[in-house]
Amino acid sequence: MNSLIFKSITKMVSPILMIFSLYLLLRGHQLPGGGFIAGLMTSAGFVMIYLAYGCERFDFKHRSRVFYFMFSGGLALSFLTGLAGLFVGGYFLKSGVAHVEMPLIHEDWEFASAAVFDIGVYLVVCGVCMSLMTLLGEE
């Protein structure tokens, strides 16, 4: 596709999509959002780049191994979070929360193990979507 309108819109929209998806990812364990939806959003951004520019801006073709290890690594991360729950909390998938007083800004930040699980899901969804896209693009 070689359309100037689509190319310029992609330049503006895809960074916003990706940053907003990170926001959704990090709040997902408490509020609406989460790894799945964030992963879909990030890959939507990449789909736009792929459709608008092909491989000239970002080499999708030769990154298939990266995408492969992205989703298998993401699966491993989520699984390990579950296992950590088993060894630390006593049950598989048991989640824990830690409150940490941040230096300098003096705010109480909450770190949940569920967020790590979500990051795993995010990587799986991103990796699968991008692999699908490059595979379909090859045909």
Next chain:
Amino acid sequence: MTHLLALPILIPLGTAILLLLLRFQPMARRILVGISSLLIVIVNISLLSTIRTGGIQSYQTGGWAAPYGIILVGDLFSGILLVLGCVIAICAVYYSFAYLKTDAQQALFHALFFFLWAGTNGSFLTGDIFNLFVMFEIVLMSIYALLTLLREKKQIEAGIKLISMGLLSSALFLVAVGGIYAFAGTLNMADLAVKVKPYAHHPLVSAVAMLFIGVFGLKAALMPMHFWLPDVHSSAPTPISAMLSGILIKVGVYAIIRVFCLIFVDLQGHFQIFILTLASITMFVGAMGALAQSDLKRVLAYSSVSQIGYIFMGVGFFSVAGLGAAIFYIISHGIIKASLFLAAGVLKKMRGSMEMSEHGNMMKISPLFALLFLIGVFSLGGIPPSSGFFMKFQLIKAGLDGAFYVPVAVALVVSLFTLFYLVQAWQKVCLFEQEKAPEKSLNLHLLGPMGVLAVLSLVLGFAAAPVIDLANAASQQLFSPELYINAVMGNQ
């Protein structure tokens, strides 16, 4: 050990993920596949013995108590199916090393196979109806990919049929789960059993029960919904055919038994005639289909449809003896049918085709293969002293005790057809003359797992009594749903 109940899901899942990560290290993958398969077998057997001595076990994932969290429950029935599943799966795994040619195929195959294994074990263990849906999806996703892995033309066609079946059944399953959730406000099966019991004859409950028969019947290939099975089971790679016919169609049967012995206990009488009628038609249609086939794997696939009818007949009696017979039938049929499918794979590797007219002379080429194949044939045909005789005997005895003469008569007539089409297939493959010499010689690594399963079915015949006792104990446990409910809700 309290985590024992989660291990049958966690080990295959972890193995599958590691196999994905180790895609480019063939040696490490082989070792991992071997170790984890053995580990799963050990875990499943020790789980069954724990359940045998300690009663129904339950496990709360994430530490959330019932009815809010997802509970894993292991009773005797699920324990038996777990052990059956791992016996068939370990043979299929060993077989796959010799069956698949390239390392790239093996890498994907084994990763997907362990996902499939995790899904199967999960559907037997879960105590939550929505989690059952999730486990079914894991099974279906892996099967879609495993079925079309070798990219043969027939497999793509079967893949389309399987996907349409999968989507239809998933959609119906969601509707059914939504319906029961709207009514009872819970998804935990034990909690559902308590909440639905006073309203058993509410029209919505009957409608949901009917939907569940549709969904699980579709998975188990009950008569009007068996359209997808012959294509899928016959064109899948052979180790997967063995898994499909050996254990995966039984997942549907398991779900129907679980749902009707726990949630819809009071509706058993309403659906009895319906299930028995469908079961009788399924037996007959499957056997007629098998008679008309010239492709050995299609004969076996149609025979699976017919045998599912027998199992549903045992379920439809809704008596302790009938269900016990059905459970024994599931065990015995799983082992025999897996062995027969693996035998078909041995033949396919020798001549590259599944048409029986292109085979022959196996009696001269390998008498051992002919003998092992004959054990499977006689076993499924119901010739004593094989386990196939006891599975049919138990079933028919239970039917006569309950005075269900029509289904019993159909079962007896159909079993004659079964023996006929199987012996005919054996004759064509082993006795008939074939001028063309086979392209490849017999692979002993393929013959091994098939022989193990065939001998196992014979051993199961000689040592039928303890297994029948176990099946009857499982059936007894299924008919006292309060045991299950207490095990889940009691440990809050």
